[in-house]
Amino acid sequence: MVQALPSTNRQSELNAEYWSLTPRSQTTEQLSQWLNSLADRVIGGDRIGREEAIALTEIEGNDHILLLCEAADRVRQACCGTMVDLCSIINVKSGNCSENCSFCSQSVHHPGENSPIYGLKSPEEILAQAKAAEEAGAKRFCLVSQGRGIKYNSPKSNEFEQILETVRRIQAETSIKPCCALGEITPQQAQALAEAGVTRYNHNLESSEKFYGNIVTSHSWDDRVQTVKNIKAAGIQACTGGIIGMGESWEDRVDLALALRELEVESVPINLLNPREGTPLGGAPVLTHMKRSRRSLFFAYSSQSKFCDMQGDGKLLWENYKR
Ligand code: SF4
Numbered sequence: 001m002v003q004a005l006p007s008t009n010r011q012s013e014l015n016a017e018y019w020s021l022t023p024r025s026q027t028t029e030q031l032s033q034w035l036n037s038l039a040d041r042v043i044g045g046d047r048i049g050r051e052e053a054i055a056l057t058e059i060e061g062n063d064h065i066l067l068l069c070e071a072a073d074r075v076r077q078a079c080c081g082t083m084v085d086l087c088s089i090i091n092v093k094s095g096n097c098s099e100n101c102s103f104c105s106q107s108v109h110h111p112g113e114n115s116p117i118y119g120l121k122s123p124e125e126i127l128a129q130a131k132a133a134e135e136a137g138a139k140r141f142c143l144v145s146q147g148r149g150i151k152y153n154s155p156k157s158n159e160f161e162q163i164l165e166t167v168r169r170i171q172a173e174t175s176i177k178p179c180c181a182l183g184e185i186t187p188q189q190a191q192a193l194a195e196a197g198v199t200r201y202n203h204n205l206e207s208s209e210k211f212y213g214n215i216v217t218s219h220s221w222d223d224r225v226q227t228v229k230n231i232k233a234a235g236i237q238a239c240t241g242g243i244i245g246m247g248e249s250w251e252d253r254v255d256l257a258l259a260l261r262e263l264e265v266e267s268v269p270i271n272l273l274n275p276r277e278g279t280p281l282g283g284a285p286v287l288t289h290m291k292r293s294r295r296s297l298f299f300a301y302s303s304q305s306k307f308c309d310m311q312g313d314g315k316l317l318w319e320n321y322k323r
Contacts, residue, residue, distance in 0.1 A: 031064055035071035043078040050258060057250040087140035087179070088133035092163065093120045093155055097146040101206070102215040102280040103243055103273055106146045112278035120145070120159045123166040127173065134176040141170065142179035142202055142239075148219060149183025149227065160189070164196045171197035179239065184219070184227045190234035200267065201231045202239040208255035211248045215281075228263050237266035245273035245287045 026034065038048055038056075048056075059068050095117030097106045105112020130141045143163060147154035155163070163182065170178040180193055181202035193201065205224050206212060212221040228238050240263065242256050260268055275284045 028063060028067070031059070032067050032071075035067055036074075039071040039074045042075050047261065050254060053254045053257065054251060057254065085140070086138045087142060088129075088136070088138040089142040089144050089181075090121070090126060090129050091145070092126060092143045093145040093147070093159070094118050095146060097148075098154060099148055099218045100216060101218075103206075103246060103276070105276040105279050107279070110279050112276040112282070115276070115278075120155065120162060123162065123169055126166050127169055130170045130174050130176055130178070134174050138176060140177045140179050140200065141174075142181055142200075143167070144181040144202070145183070147183050149185055150189050151184040151186050151227075155182060160192075164192060167193070167196040167198055181239075184223055185230055187230045187233060190230045190236060194234045194236050198236055200237040200239050202269065203227050203231065204241050204243070204269065204271075205256060205259060206242045207246060207248050208252035209259065210255060211246075211252040214248075215246055225259075225263065228265065232264070238263065239267040239269055240265040241267075241269035241271065243271045243273050245284060246281055247284065 038052060042048060056068070059065060095106050095111065095115055096108050097104070098108060100107050100109040102110075105115035111117075126143065133141045143166065145155050145159075145163075150157070150160045160182070163180070167178045167180070170176065177199055178197055179200040179202060180198050183203070185193070185201075190201070203224060205221065205228075207215060209221045228240050231238050240260060242260075244253065248256075272287060273281060273284055275282050275286065
């Protein structure tokens with residue numbers, strides 16, 4: 001039963017009361033009250049603490065996870081509504097990347113099997129795919145490139161110019177919103193993208209600061225954070241999330257969610273690792289449906305962002321759902 005919330009202080013007392021029991025030892029009724037009090041706080045604009053977030057990850061058992069579903073759905077309805085925002089992406093340049101992200105088959109350090117290598121696609125080809133995505137109902141269309149980032153001339157400066165021109169053409173010839181994911185960028189480059197018409201930029205933190213060094217060593221977590229700050233300073237929305245299933249702990253997932261909340265990113269893409277043969281994470285186990293659900297529900301509570309996007313290989317998601 002959802003209780004009326006008399007005041008923030010009273011609410012804190014209530015939470016302290018429920019917090020004295022771990023979620024595992026709470027009765028169903030106690031857990032329901034605790035979850036709903038947290039949901040009320042999030043909906044009211046309050047932020048849940050790290051320990052509360054970790055407690056959410058300790059909820060187990062189908063009945064209790066269903067309670068979590070119900071409460072997280074209240075958060076979703078209040079913060080995001082019932083609309084689904086469809087977006088589409090195109091890999092404008094692929095393979096031979098200088099970086100060593102363990103999950104990625106485009107890295108020159110561990111090229112995955114069946115990973116294509118090609119240079120920057122022509123504006124015409126990109127524009128044609130933008131139109132096809134618009135026709136299929138997508139509202140956004142993201143131009144994604146391999147490379148550390150245009151800040152490091154990867155993609156190269158002349159390629160960046162071509163991408164800017166392509167963005168302008170998408171703006172002029174379609175009603176789909178162009179987005180970009182071009183790696184690390186400077187404040188000036190972010191400004192150029194904003195002026196060309198880019199309203200959202202994808203740059204993930206991938207994981208917690210603590211776990212990050214286990215999956216990438218060629219650039220730092222702080223580098224990624226700086227690019228997110230540069231994007232936002234230029235007035236571009238940040239589409240920033242991470243990947244789940246790389247061997248990180250629940251604490252790492254909590255820390256990722258809290259870091260995203262701290263950065264006030266507008267969109268949170270949560271990717272499910274698709275282990276690609278040939279990469280260091282090629283043999284990683286695929287998360288089960290219940291585990292995927294738990295992390296989704298947890299992010300709905302913790303990130304407080306407007307959108308919580310689910311991304312991943314469609315076939316993998318479906319096969320995983322059936323388990
Ligand atoms: S920077 Fe991007 S393209 Fe390059 S290895 Fe990392 S994820 Fe892959």
